Each structure stands twice: as structure tokens, then as C-alpha cells.
Amino acid sequence: MRQHIAGQHIAGQHIADDAIRFDGVTKIYQAGAPAALADVSLTVAAGEVAAVMGPSGSGKSTLLNLVAGLDKPTSGTVTVAGLRIDTLGETALARFRARHVGIIFQFFNLLDDLTVADNVLLPAQLAGASRRLARARAEGLLEQLGIEEHRDDYPARLSGGQRQRVAIARALVNSPELLLADEPTGALDTATGQEIGRLLRELNAAGQTLVLVTHDPALAQRYAARTLQLVDGCLVPSNAAVPA
Template identity: 70%
Template sequence: MDSLISLSGVTKRYQSGGQPAVDRIHLEVAPGEAVAVMGPSGSGKSTLLNLIAGLDRPTSGTVTVAGQRIDTLSETAVARFRRQRIGMIFQFFNLLDDLTVADNVLLPAQLTGIRRARALARLDELLAALRIERHRDAYPARLSGGERQRVAIARALVNRPALLLADEPTGALDTATGEQIGELLLDLNRSGQTMILVTHNPGLAARYASRTVQLIDGRVASDTLTGAQL
């Protein structure tokens, strides 16, 4: 099966001649995989995620996602590709406080130009699946951390992305709520969603990913299968 993500010889330096944030990384991720990326602070985890999302461009090497070389796209084209094909979840939710839950979730669909009726149907489906339909007209500030992360997950999924990127998605949550979000991510992967999860939590990686990539000093130190039953 063809890879959904392919990084070949990817290096990223933020300063000319400086220490690379990621260094000659080769990585293949198949459709339907759930991959956890781990490593100490400064090891290159977030940079790797940003390269896959097209938020950063490699200094050298190639980045291909869903058959598209994204490192060669213009800024406009890569932004369009990201909206259509990639969903992103962040540690601190990144919701817009002046928009309701519904409007936060619908925003990527609006930016992509999806028909309103289709987007609303998808909104209803996601709010029900994530058990936050009662908060449809609420504003993020009135929600708990776990509820806000559910809204962020709905927003990431509204365009049915080929790839879901999650950067410390449980880092701002208490242990019990983090476990609930982890279970949601596991259910998504079981339904076929390809996912890359950056985490400091080895328990989360072991339970909710089928594979763990360990980064040290910007390089892949290990790439191993884990015990998650997906």
C-alpha cells in the first residue's frame, strides 16, 4: 500500500549554518496508521509535525502527503491543501472565543467553500459523535477543557481530512479528561483515520498508537510497534 506520508532526507534549520531542528529524517506512514512521536523538549517533535502540515518548509529533502509534494507548493496552494486534507489539534485548543461552538467547527468548511447544507449536516454528525451537541450555541470560555478539546477535534474533522495531526492533545487536561480524549482518538483511528500524535506521555503513546517514533536531537532514534490494539 502506498504511504500517506513520506519524508525523504528531511532537514530543517531555522538559522543558516545552525544546528538542525530535524536532521535527515526518513519517515513513511501508511493510510490508517496511528503513530506517536516522542522525545525530550527540543528534539524536533513539533518541527516534524509542522513540516508534515506544510507550516514549515524543509531546508532540504522532500515532504509528500496524500500523493502531493507539499514542500514545493506556493503558500496559497499549501494553505488550500492543508484545509482540505489535514486536520490539526493543539494542546491549548486554539478556538476563537468570539465564535460559538458551531461556528468554530464550521470555520474550516467555510474557508474551503463546502456547501452550507453539507457542512451543517457534518456539524450535527460530529457534535453528536463527540457528545457536545448541547453546547452547540455556547462560547468556548464557558466550556471545560475537555469540552473545548472535543470542539477542537470536531473542527479538525469537519472537512474529512486524510490526516489528523495532534500536538500534545491531552497536555492541558487533567488525567481523567486526557484519558477520555485519548479514547476518542483511538476510536477515530479504529474507524480508519490516519493520525500522528506528538506527546510527552509514554502511556498515551502505548495505549493509543500502534507505532512510536522516538526523536533525539532532531533524528529518529527508534521506530517501533507498540501494544495498542487498533
């Protein structure tokens, strides 16, 4: 089932600018287990902000991990930034991630033994960026996110909201065209979560594609132009009733 078609398709060949395209994607983690994603086809246009919602266990993180190339589909094809990533090897995938994708997680996933600045710089180092340019970019992001005074602190000293800001800066340091967020406000209080939502939106004004997994209907409604609903690994048509 195709949820949304943003690009143009001529004679079956995709020629326009989808940021993300799934064709018949199924993910089964263990033989005999139900599919975490079942025959999902979708496109997300470049620059679009799409929310992914659904009950716990419905396949939201699986979907995001497949977009990020952190995992591979059991069948089907995953195309991101014009690249078929389901067939890439580890080295090519690492390069793909460093160049094209920034990811933000619920529990921040910062490295505790690196300072804030070094956490933010890490993806730039992995991508082989110039140290001077990376430092300037990291410093700019820390300022934009209001955490520049914490540049030399370790993550353990920071609040949850501050840690998520560091994670956002880290996700953006390579200027990826695609930003993925998996429940980025899930571990934060409401006010802090709203702040993080606002920052994501501001940063998105630069025209990045953003896929936001969230449990929070208000967040989805406020920030996303479109919501993809997952139930039991299947996309629900956008006008269908969703079981509570």
C-alpha cells in the first residue's frame, strides 16, 4: 500500500527528490516472530516533516533504524537520499550515515567520558571533516542551542533537556539533509519537551527532512505536516480510525 507519493514516477523509475523511499519493506527479527514491519511502502519528500506514531511495539523504531541504515530489511528496498542503502556493506553504510543522517534518541546516547564539545565533534571526526571547520560548526550549534557555557562539561553534569540539546548539536554537526528523532522528548518533562520540539522546528527551517517518532499527538500535530500511523508493523491509511 502506498501511503503517499511525493515524487514523480515515470515508467516505474523514480526521478524526483524523495528523501526516503520504502518499497515493500518487511522486517522480521526472529524466524517465527510476527513482522516488526510488514510490507511497508512510503515516501517522504525532501524537506518534509513527518511524524511517526503508533502504540509501543508497532515498529516505529524499526522504521527509523532502517532509514538510518542501522539495520537491514528482511525484504524490500530502502532508498535514502537517492541511495539504495539496504544493499550497502558496513563501511559504505557508515559513510552514508556520517554524510546524510543525524539521529536523536530518547535517552540521548551521549558518550559519558567525552565532554559536550567532544561529543558534538565526534561525527565530524568520523566523517573526516576539517578540524577547524568542525570546531566552528560545533561552537555555532552549541550557541544556537544555548549550551555553549557547557562545552567543557561532561554529560553527567547536565539536565535531561541540556543533554538532548547536546545530542541535537551532535546530530547536526555534519549538516545532514535528514534528521531522525526517536521519541526525542520521551524522557523529558512537558515544558522541556516543548522546548526541544520548538528547537527541532527552528532548525528544520533550514529545509532539512525530519522524521519524528513520538507518542505525543500534540508534538506531532504542532510540528509535522503529515503523520504516519503504524499498528502492528503496518501503515494505517491516514483517514482510518486507529485503535487506542
